[in-house]
Amino acid sequence: MSIPAIDLPVPDRVLRLASGAALTPVWLNTLGMATFSTDDGRYIKHGTIDPESSRAEEAERLAWAGRYTRVPEVIEYGEEDGHEWLVTRAIPGRSAVHPHWIARPEIAVRAVGRGLRLLHDALPVADCPFDWSVPSRIAGAADRGIEVPEALRSAPPIDLLVVCHGDACVPNTLLDDEGSPLAHVDLGALGTADRWADIAVASMSAEWNYGPGFEDILIEAYGIEPDRERLAYYRDLWNAT
Structure with a gap:
């Protein structure tokens, strides 16, 4: 992008x-x-x-x-x-990768982490009609002619089921002028899944957009400790599908 x-x-x-x-x-x-x-x-x-x-x-x-x-x-x-x-x-705000925030990466990446946690806390799992689980993603990939490696067909146990954004890359968080999370965009894949499915992609994209060293800052701002196994799994699944 x-x-x-x-x-x-x-x-x-x-x-x-x-x-x-x-x-x-x-x-x-x-x-x-x-x-x-x-x-x-x-x-x-x-x-x-x-x-x-x-x-x-x-x-x-x-x-x-x-x-x-x-x-x-x-x-x-x-x-x-x-x-x-x-x-x-339009929502009055700037993407977290707007040049204004690229020049202030630590403010931006912390806002993205906090914003993702707020999103997960706000959306009710029990009422969500959309699915972004590992089986649904593998089935969707198969429909598009993508063969997912056998090693990715068994996911780690779910840590916490939430309504995931589905494309939590940092550009999809909008920030206000003070550097607080304002809104989310590009929710075409939104659905229920383990929260690490979003956290893995968001933190990985922090490295892509801001450079080395920002992955764990985003996870800290989300409010949990890094789970290296789930991070690795969901990043590999993202890349494979």
Whole structure:
């Protein structure tokens, strides 16, 4: 994932969705899903249909999670001719990988850790209709033609079942101007799973985005001691699926 060049081509569908509003490209993921902001307070996500998590599925999860925690409000979504889109209302805040926070990594990484704990505490497992368990992830990978190694088919015992973000990489936490966690975005894979499934990815991405030494700071800010076995397992599963 990356912040795209300012001259990223704007698809016709995005222009129609913008309805005359000025567009700024803000994010481009590895699958080519681009996100644009508008000058009237919206975000437009557009790209080829994602076989792992559709925008319709993301809209459903946002609507559910928004009952309990701050996430983007869905305005509309759809798909046509092999492409899909999601339009949400902007939340006033900056991604934890905005240049402002890249220059202040210890503040940002601690906020991401605290924010992940707040998310896990806020979302009720008993009421969650979505599943991100190891069996569901392995089955989903198989549907996409991915063979998960046999060693990853047996997960460590669940430490604590929570509603996981599903893509807890640090860019998906928004921070306010004081460096406190404000909201979460990109919840297309949200579902119940061991909390370490999220912690492993969040802490791993802290290293990717801020450099060496920030993994355990994020886990400390979450409020627990590192569990090296679960960290290793869920990172390998992430990379394999």
